[in-house]
Amino acid sequence: MQGVYSRVINICENVDWDKMDSEQKDTIYDKLDQLSSNTNMSIYLVQIRVYQGSGDIAELAYVYPSDSERLQQVTKNQLDKYVKSIYFGQKLDDNCKMITQTANYSMYNVYDTRVDSNFLELTGKMPDNYWIYLRSNYQSIQESASVSNQFMLYVGMIVMIAGVFIMYFVSNQYTKPILRLAAHAKNMQKLDFSTRYKDNRDDEIGVLGNSMNALSDRLEKTISELKTANNELQLDLQRRSEQEQMRQEFLANVSHELKTPIALIQGYAEGLQENINDDAESREFYCEVIVDEADKMNKMVKKLLSLNQLEFGNDQVHFEHFDLRSVIQSIVNSSDILFRQKEVTLSYHPDEEPIMVWADEYMIEEVVSNYVSNALNHVKYENKIEIKTIRKGDHVCTSVFNTGDPIPEEDMDKIWSKFYKVDKARTREYGGNGIGLSIVKAVMDAHNQKFGVKNYDNGVEFWFELDVKSVD
Known part of the structure; x- marks a missing residue:
């Protein structure tokens, strides 16, 4: 309101109302009308003369507005109160409260009982007894402000709700990828590299996701290589342990098997040296025992060397195509003298057609x-x-197949072990050393073929299988 007062002073400055023509007044009125309309405020310019004794208004002339319709908006009584208050300090009514007062103007908060409304009013002095009277219904302003505040509240709530949704959707664009990256990182922590970050983004999150994918691939490859190396190391340690165990077992068994023939050779050699028996027949017997035991030792050492090469993989399997009949027939022919010595009846009826097999001929001959x-x-x-x-x-x-005593069931799996003997006394009698069947097992394992033993009521049957190829 003070600003409106200042603008009215500027408009009416150096204006002589008595000397102005109608056109000049209209120009001033237009400016005041525009100001009143723009500020939603009633503006009055009044020339007042008062009685000095009583303070009553002696003459009141409205300069603006000058039409009778507008004059109805202002009451002479209200102006009279203000004049008496200003000139004589008369107390205003309870419904009229002064807000501020300066040397040039006074401003009031007025409750107008006539219209049941609150107004802000300002009276200000001008030269030549001219007064400015400004009147504005601030209750409407309050109502407008209240409506405006409610409107702003609703708008603010709508904007806030919309902002929450917008923030939710916008934040999801960043939080969801971050949550997926966090889940990816947890899986990597558990050494699960099956998950991937699949979002195609060009921002920092996309760069981080691609970096984590690359890290996951690198870790998976590295861990795989470490597991492979660790597995190979464990297998190597296991092989070394098995080899060491086999070496110790080999030395123990060899020492045990050689102990008896060495003791016999030593005993009979010392007997010859000391001439315990002078007759030629005894010396010949001693020599036969020594030669026989030495021959057994020689055979055992050869078989042990052969078995050792097979078990350690030093003796490679050389597959070739040969006739199995010829191998069997060759062994039968070379053993013919043994069959006759033991009065054994041999039954072997080879096929008329060749039995062509794929195997190492030398090893199968051993079997x-x-x-x-x-x-x-x-x-x-x-x-x-x-x-x-x-x-x-x-x-x-x-x-x-041979007729004889069946093998005890508890010994069926043990007979393939080195130096294992079902009947140790009988084995010693015929010069066995428990290595032959171990060689069979090693050969068939090297060929990756089946073999085994089966008991019958009247004897035992040993068998093995080979891949066969028919002759066209």
Whole structure:
């Protein structure tokens, strides 16, 4: 309101109302009308003359507005109160409270009972007894402000709710990828590299996701290499442990097996040296025992070396295509004298057609030879040995059967172990050392083929299988 007062002073400055023509007044009125309209405020310019004694208004002339319609908006009584208050200090009514007062103007808060409304009013002096009277209904302003405040409240709530949703969706654009990255990191912590960050983004989150994918790939590859190296190391340690165990077992068994023949050789050699028996027959017997024990030792050492090479993988399997019949026939022919010495009846009826197999011929000859030798050493009762070859699809099964005592069930799996003997006394009698069947097992394992033993009521049958190829 003070600003409106100042602008009215500026408009009416140096204006002589008595000397102005109608056109000049209209110009002033237009400016005041515009100011009143723009500020929603009633503006009055009044020339007042008062009685000095009583303070009553002697003459009141409205300069602006000058039309009778507008004059109805202002009451002479209200102006009279202000004049008396200003000139004579008369107390205003309770419904009229002064807000501020200066040398040039006074401003009031007025409750107008006539219209039941609150107004802000300002009276200000001008030269030549002219007064400015400004009147504004601030209750409407309050109502407008209240409506405006409610409107702003609603708008603010709508904006806040909209802002919450916008913030939610905008933040999701960043929080969801970050949560996915966090889950990816937790999986990596658990050494689970199956998850991937798949969002295609060009910002910092996308760069971080791609870096974590690269890190995951690198960790997976590194851990895989470490596991492979660790597994190879464990296998190597296991092989070393097995080799050391085999070496110790080999030395223990060799020492045990050589102890008896060495003791016999030493005893009979000392007997010859000391001439315990002077007759030629005794010396010849001593020499035969020494030669026989030395021969057994020689055979055992050769078999041990052969078995050692097979078990340690030094003796490679050389697969070749050969006729199994010729191998069996060769062993039968070379063992013929042994069959006759033990009065063994041999039954072997080879096929008319060649039995072509894929295997290492030298090793298979060792297997057949050990089976035949084992049968000769254990044949009893009817003294029969039977050798058979039976085709089974892509395989041929070769078996060697001898009459005699069955192998005890508890020894069926043990007979393939080195130096294991079911009947130690009988084994010593025929010069066995428990290595032959170990060689069979090593050879068949090297060929990755099946082998085994089966008990019958009247004897035992050993068998093995080989891949066969028919001759066109």
